[in-house]
Amino acid sequence: MVLLEGKNLNKCFNDKQGYTNALKDVSFSLNKGEVLGVVGESGSGKSTLLRVVSGMIPPTGGSLLYKGEEYTGKRPRKTGEFLQVIFQNAKSSFDPRMTMEKAILENGRGKKDRAEILELLKLVGLEERQLSKRAGELSGGQCQRMSIARAFYSEAEILLCDEITSALDVSTQARVVELLQKLKSDGKLSAIFISHDIALVSMICDKIMVMKGGRCVEQGTTAEVIGSPKDEYTKLLIDSARRQSV
Amino acid sequence: MKHGTRREKRLRNRIIATAVLALLIILATTFAGILAPNDPYATSASSIRMAPGAQYPFGTDNLGRCVFSRVLYGGRTTIAATFLLVFISFLIGTVIGMLCGYYGGILDTVLMRLADIMLAFPQMVVAIAVAGILNAGMTGAMVALGITMWVSFARLARSHTFSIKNEAYIQAAFFAGKSDFYIIMVHIFPNLLAPVLTNALTQIGTTMIGLSGLSFLGLGVVPPKAEWGSMISEGRAYIQIAPWAVLFPALATIITIIIFNYLGDAVMDYMEV
Amino acid sequence: MAESLLQIRNLSASYDESFVLKGIDLTVYKGEILCIVGESGSGKSTLIKAICSDKSVRVTEGDILFREKRCGHELLGSSIGLVQQNPEGAFNPLRAFDVQFKETLKSHKRELDKKKLSGIFTTLGLKDAEKLLKMKPFEMSGGMNQRMAIAASLILEPELLLCDEITSALDVSTAIAAVDELLRLRSELGVTIVFVTHNLGIAANIADRVAIMYQGKIVEIGDAGDVLRNPKHDYTKGLLRDVPKLKLS
Numbered sequence: 001m002v003l004l005e006g007k008n009l010n011k012c013f014n015d016k017q018g019y020t021n022a023l024k025d026v027s028f029s030l031n032k033g034e035v036l037g038v039v040g041e042s043g044s045g046k047s048t049l050l051r052v053v054s055g056m057i058p059p060t061g062g063s064l065l066y067k068g069e070e071y072t073g074k075r076p077r078k079t080g081e082f083l084q085v086i087f088q089n090a091k092s093s094f095d096p097r098m099t100m101e102k103a104i105l106e107n108g109r110g111k112k113d114r115a116e117i118l119e120l121l122k123l124v125g126l127e128e129r130q131l132s133k134r135a136g137e138l139s140g141g142q143c144q145r146m147s148i149a150r151a152f153y154s155e156a157e158i159l160l161c162d163e164i165t166s167a168l169d170v171s172t173q174a175r176v177v178e179l180l181q182k183l184k185s186d187g188k189l190s191a192i193f194i195s196h197d198i199a200l201v202s203m204i205c206d207k208i209m210v211m212k213g214g215r216c217v218e219q220g221t222t223a224e225v226i227g228s229p230k231d232e233y234t235k236l237l238i239d240s241a242r243r244q245s246v
Numbered sequence: 247m248k249h250g251t252r253r254e255k256r257l258r259n260r261i262i263a264t265a266v267l268a269l270l271i272i273l274a275t276t277f278a279g280i281l282a283p284n285d286p287y288a289t290s291a292s293s294i295r296m297a298p299g300a301q302y303p304f305g306t307d308n309l310g311r312c313v314f315s316r317v318l319y320g321g322r323t324t325i326a327a328t329f330l331l332v333f334i335s336f337l338i339g340t341v342i343g344m345l346c347g348y349y350g351g352i353l354d355t356v357l358m359r360l361a362d363i364m365l366a367f368p369q370m371v372v373a374i375a376v377a378g379i380l381n382a383g384m385t386g387a388m389v390a391l392g393i394t395m396w397v398s399f400a401r402l403a404r405s406h407t408f409s410i411k412n413e414a415y416i417q418a419a420f421f422a423g424k425s426d427f428y429i430i431m432v433h434i435f436p437n438l439l440a441p442v443l444t445n446a447l448t449q450i451g452t453t454m455i456g457l458s459g460l461s462f463l464g465l466g467v468v469p470p471k472a473e474w475g476s477m478i479s480e481g482r483a484y485i486q487i488a489p490w491a492v493l494f495p496a497l498a499t500i501i502t503i504i505i506f507n508y509l510g511d512a513v514m515d516y517m518e519v
Numbered sequence: 520m521a522e523s524l525l526q527i528r529n530l531s532a533s534y535d536e537s538f539v540l541k542g543i544d545l546t547v548y549k550g551e552i553l554c555i556v557g558e559s560g561s562g563k564s565t566l567i568k569a570i571c572s573d574k575s576v577r578v579t580e581g582d583i584l585f586r587e588k589r590c591g592h593e594l595l596g597s598s599i600g601l602v603q604q605n606p607e608g609a610f611n612p613l614r615a616f617d618v619q620f621k622e623t624l625k626s627h628k629r630e631l632d633k634k635k636l637s638g639i640f641t642t643l644g645l646k647d648a649e650k651l652l653k654m655k656p657f658e659m660s661g662g663m664n665q666r667m668a669i670a671a672s673l674i675l676e677p678e679l680l681l682c683d684e685i686t687s688a689l690d691v692s693t694a695i696a697a698v699d700e701l702l703r704l705r706s707e708l709g710v711t712i713v714f715v716t717h718n719l720g721i722a723a724n725i726a727d728r729v730a731i732m733y734q735g736k737i738v739e740i741g742d743a744g745d746v747l748r749n750p751k752h753d754y755t756k757g758l759l760r761d762v763p764k765l766k767l768s
Contacts, residue, residue, distance in 0.1 A: 041690035042661075056417065080421035093414035097436050103415075107422040147418075154422065169558040170717060174761030196691060199763040226765060238765065240695045244720030245764050 003067060003190055004030040004053070004083070004158055010061035011048050011214075022048040023059070024214045030158065033187050035180075037205030037222070038194045039237065045214035046194050050162050053192065055079035081109075083158040084151035089167055090143035094135035100146050101131040107154045120149040124179060141172035145179065152188075159191040165200065173200075180204050199241045202226050210234045257516045264509040271502055275321035284312035286319040286472050295488040305490035307481060313491055317498050320472035323384065325502070328453045331388045331395065336446045338392075339399025344430055344438070346400065347407025358404070361397045369394045373456060377465040384457075384473075387466040391456045395449065402445050406438035444517055448510030451503045458499055474499045521548040524679055524711050525570070525590075530581035532569045539565045541735045543581070547679070552705060552712045554722035554743070556758075557732035563715045566732070567683050570713075571595055585679070597627055600672035600710075604684040606664035609671065610656040616667055617652035620674060627675055639673050642707050643700050662693035666700070673704070680704075682714045686721055698725050719762050723747050731755045 011023035023045050030036050040046040052059045055076050064072045066082050084107075087093040094103050104117055118128060124145040135143055144164055151159055165173040181204060183189040195201050201208055201222075208225040210218040210233065218231040229235045274281060284302065290310035298305040304313035346354040364372070373390040380386035410416065410433070419429050460466040461475030469476060474495040481491030525547040532540040539562045547553050557563040568576045570583055572592050583590040585598065595601065603609060610619055621631050640648040643666050656664055665685060672680060682701070686694035698721060704710055716722055722729055723743065730740040731752065739752040750756045 041692065054421075056420075076417065076420035077423045080423050084421055085417065087414040087417070089414060093418050095415045095433050095437070103418075106419065106424065109423050150418075170719070171558065171757060171761045173763070177763070197763060198691070199765045202766040203763055222766070236692050240691045241765050243695055243724055244691070244718065245723075245762060 001032045001067075002029050003032050004192075005065040005068075006049075006053060006062065007065070008062040009049070009052055009059050009064070011045075011052055011057070012060045022214050023052060025062075026211075026214075026216050027062075028192075028209060028216075028219070030190060030192060032157070032190050033184075034207065035184060035189060035191045035193055035205045037201035037208045038192060038211060039196065039198045039201050039208060040211035041196055041237075043213070044211040046196075046211050047162060048214070049211070050085070050160050050192070050194055054083060054085050054160050056085075080154065080156065082156050083160055084154055084156045086144070086147050086151055086159055086161045086164045088163040090140060090147045090164070091135045091138075093147055094143065096135055099132050099134055100138070104131075104146070104150045104153050107150045109154065111153075117149070117153060120152050123152070123183075124149045125175075139172070140168050141175060144168065144176055148179070148183075157190055159189065161191055161193045163195055164193075166196065177203060197241070198226075198237045199245060210237065254516070257512060260512045261509065261516060264505055264512055267505045268509050271321065271505065272325060275318055275325050278315070278318035278322050282312070282315035282318050284315045286311060286315040287470060288312075295484065295491070297488075298490055304494040305488060307477075307488065307491040308484055313477075313494050316472040316477060317474070317494050320474045320477055320495060321498060321502070323467060323471065323473045324454060324457055324475075324499075327384050327388055327457055328450055331392055331457070332446050332449050332453055335392050335395040335449070336399050336442065339396035340403040340435075340438075340442055342396065343400035343403025344407050344434055347404040348411060348426065348430055348434065354404075357400070361400055364394045364397050367394075370456065370459065373460060374463065374465065377460055384467050387457055387460040390460065390465070391453060395453070398445060398449065399442060402442055403438055406441060407434055410434050410437050440517060444510070444513050447513055448507070451507035451510065454499070454503050454506065521550060523547065524549045524586065525713075526582075526584040526587075527566075527570075528582045528584070530566075530569065530578065530583060532565060532576050532578045534565070534575065534577070538579075539576075539735050540569065543735075543737055545730065545737065545740070547711060547713055549678075549711055550705070550709055551727045552701070552714060552725055554726035554729045555713065555715045555732055556717065556719055556722050556729060557715075558717055558758075560734075561732040562735040563717075563732050564683055565735075567601070567681055567713075567715055570681060571599065571601055596623075596672075596677070597675050598677055598679065600675065600677035600680045602665075602668050602672050602680065602682045602685050604688055606661060606668040606685075606688070607656060609668045610664070612657040613655060615653055615655050620652070620671060623671060624674060629675070631674075636670070636674060639670050639708075642703055643670055644696070644703075645670070662689050662697070665689060665697060669697075669700070669704075673708070673710070678711060680710050680712045682712060684716055685714075686716065686718065694721065695724070701725060719747070719758060731758070 006026065006028050009023055009026045013020045013022055026049060028036060038046045038049060051057045053064060055074050055078070058073045063070055071079060094100070101117065105112060117131070121128060121131070126142060126145050126149070130138065130142065138146065165176050168176065177200065180189065184204070193201060193204055205222055208220065208222050209216050210225065210231065212233050218225055218229065218234045225234060226238060229238055288311065293306050293310045295308060296302055296306040302312050302314065304317060307313055342357055346357050372394050376390035376393055377386050380389060416429060416433060419433055457466060458475030461473045462479045464479065467473040467476055477495040478492050481488070485492050523546045527543055527545040530540055530543040531538060543566065555563050555566065565576055569578055570590060572590055585594055624631050637648045645651055645666055686697055689697060701712060702725060705712060714725055726743040728741065729743045729746045730737050731746065731754065732738070733754045739746055739750065739755050746755065747759065750759055
């Protein structure tokens with residue numbers, strides 16, 4: 001079942017220097033239980049794509065669909081019902097004065113179910129006592145787990161992950177990746193995973209989209225894109241990643 | 247860190263020491279009714295311009311009223327009015343600042359231009375003009391000062407709201423479906439409270455000068471009522487015969503202002519560490 | 520064994536109360552590239568700061584010897600070059616590069632040697648040196664700025680170049696290019712390089728020897744091949760396992 005679809009998305013920014021085309025005719029589709037990876041370097045438009053898909057900024061052209069229903073132009077208050085964003089810097093995605101429990105409850109749209117929170121904590125590998133902590137008292141990895149738990153508590157079906165491991169250490173990153181892999185194999189994860197690291201993306205995602213200069217240069221299943229890349233830029237990325245693996 | 251903590255400890259001690267002094271002054275003036283040895287309004291023809299002594303610790307004025315009692319009662323007027331004024335300006339300014347910072351657009355442009363206009367004139371000049379138009383009395387003086395005072399709170403609250411608004415946790419609150427009112431009250435207000443409250447503390451000293459100044463010029467309290475500024479003003483006429491009638495209210499004003507300014511500075515330094 | 524350039528003997532250092540480095544012993548040999556790998560909080564940046572005699576770091580025990588002599592502030596720039604993670608921080612963003620280069624040289628009482636500079640530029644893969652020097656830092660990308668920062672530290676011909684996480688702010692493909700340039704620098708100019716990074720993959724590409732740091736100590740040090748293929752310490756093993764690997768299916 002197709003959960004999320006984007007058709008010919010365009011985004012132009014009007015600023016003082018003139019006119020920037022941050023997103024050019026990007027299309028994608030995400031099925032239930034699937035993880036779509038978006039790879040690109042800085043300035044490739046991958047973050048703009050996330051902001052457009054999540055409703056933080058409206059697209060200048062194209063349409064967005066959730067389960068076949070158009071939601072183009074809807075703002076995060078509405079889109080939050082079916083998609084949640086996991087931010088790059090998990091710590092700053094929690095109010096520094098709020099306990100984790102309150103922050104998670106806040107995302108329940110009125111629902112108050114402590115049992116469910118405890119279950120989610122177990123799922124992401126955290127303990128009950130961490131609920132009374134604030135963001136400053138937790139490590140980056142723990143905060144990232146908390147924000148995954150918070151997103152699940154909302155009962156939104158889709159996670160949009162924006163470079164969620166790039167602020168973490170290698171070993172912490174590996175633990176978060178393991179968590180995502182586990183969630184995926186349990187069939188609980190439908191997500192768009194944005195990263196600059198193609199190796200990381202290949203470990204988690206079913207499909208990969210490579211972006212450069214606001215355009216999607218290649219799209220396909222992970223096996224296709226990694227195994228037989230067609231585009232020169234994809235080859236360069238894979239080559240760099242190969243050289244960086246030990 | 248050792249260096250940091252030592253500095254922090256010193257600053258904390260400074261805050262505690264000044265806070266205790268400030269509290270003493272507030273308590274002394276609040277309980278003026280108990281502490282004052284004489285009725286501050288009772289005139290007595292037999293004890294005009296008496297030098298400080300056992301019965302009248304700070305002497306008496308031209309009408310034979312006890313200067314010590316009047317200083318205590320006058321402090322109550324000044325301090326209560328100052329706190330009330332700072333609190334109201336803080337509330338109004340912070341609300342305006344948060345709305346401007348949060349919504350931006352026309353609302354922000356209009357209100358901030360208005361703030362700029364307020365700041366274009368020296369505060370005291372505006373206050374004198376406004377107090378002159380309004381009827382004399384403490385309320386008039388407070389309105390006159392308050393007209394420019396909200397600006398500093400509004401600007402501070404606005405700039406903090408701007409930076410908080412761009413934090414990821416505000417975005418997260420959007421995705422949680424929270425309303426603007428909820429976000430402003432639960433996420434923005436508590437997070438900008440500390441710097442704005444610090445500003446309020448530093449404003450207390452200036453406000454006191456302002457209120458006493460207006461009273462000194464006859465634009466504040468109406469004479470029989472005790473107030474430091476008006477007491478100094480009255481006593482000025484016979485300063486050569488009875489200097490104590492000017493000296494003690496002036497000393498009280500200076501000491502109080504120094505203590506509150508020092509407290510504000512200490513808290514500000516502490517927040518910056 | 521080659522001649523040793525930098526010797527660190529039983530070094531312990533701290534920021535005020537907490538000890539960040541505990542008993543570090545390390546020798547850097549002339550002409551080698553030594554990679555120091557560690558995660559955040561491992562003390563790797565503190566070690567670099569200690570070598571640069573940064574005032575915020577308090578050395579409580581041990582010595583740092585550069586060519587048998589105690590390391591001091593005066594060595595910085597002329598004998599020891601430093602390139603930091605954030606290239607923008609090294610330059611004034613609004614002034615042209617050539618002015619900033621000349622000032623750097625002037626403070627070391629030297630003249631700008633155009634020929635030498637264009638040599639460095641060629642090695643770094645920067646074409647059109649004249650035009651580049653007229654540009655200002657804010658007009659360039661992060662990768663270009665990082666190259667200029669490396670060039671700036673090389674014009675004083677240091678024998679030892681310290682690189683603190685210089686690839687972490689760069690894109691993957693740019694990072695690999697920067698590594699290639701450093702390798703070329705070493706073979707053409709013979710600089711000794713101490714390269715600090717959290718990225719084992721980058722270390723595998725560049726290092727002759729690798730030192731793994733964990734909680735203020737060097738837990739493992741040896742030839743890059745040995746350490747990365749047959750790690751002995753548990754921490755190294757875990758680190759190697761955790762590096763993301765390209766998956767085909």
